[in-house]
Amino acid sequence: MIWGVIQFPGSCDERDALQACELLGEARMVWHEERDLGGVDAALVPGGFSYGDYLRAGAIARFSPAMEAVARLAASGAPVLGICNGFQVLCEAGLLPGALLRNEQLRFVHRQVELVDDRGERLSIPVKHGEGRFWAPEEMLDEIEANGQVAYRYAPGQNPNGSSRDIAGVRNEAGNVLGLMPHPEHAVDPLTGSTDGLHIFRRLLALANA
């Protein structure tokens, strides 16, 4: 299994993402201008401030050549993971439903949060973002809940940004594309307090049959 980690100008979590992927297989960095992901089996769109987050977070990154390749990979059923800014990029690209808005309290939040996955398991993962308030129209929220696309929620009372229905991460209908605001790539080594991030990677791989 080879992961490609997409690096945009303004990405800042790509090195941690690369290291996390290396715990699960091989990994290589892919510059945003690459039209071809070089035969990778999975793609990770990392956190940061791609293209300065100009206009809207993720709005410009979605038009990069590498993202066109990521969209093709996603359509083929391969695992695609978007973290934080990467989640914003996947939503802007239409690969995931919804949008991410400025945090309700306008403050950048950075702290460890408890997540609950769709099987009821609790995970401890850090968040760090200023625009992480997941939003979608009510009917879209009903639909993604009914389809089992709500992959992660903030545990009761821990919603850090005002996200609709405490949603922290969503997947596409097929289950092979996942986006979330919390950072599983920062929670893969006991040194940083939690290794629960690996569960998130592994669950995506299981759902994508990779």
Add this chain to the structure above:
Amino acid sequence: MATRARVLIRPKEGILDPQGKAVERALPALGFEGIEHVRVGRMVELEAEDPERLAELCEKLLANPLIEDFEIVKL
């Protein structure tokens, strides 16, 4: 001859706009009473050779139609 245009982009009705709220809350302290429903959006000015394609450009890039409304004002 290029057409000059101004694109106004605003958060959709019903979506919480914390920037607008923050501005609204700051006003009374400055002596501005009675200001309500403040919404903060974005304004983009541009010159287009083919103004027919402006709406498409707005839908694809300048605005996210899920969360924002836009209005094109030709100058």
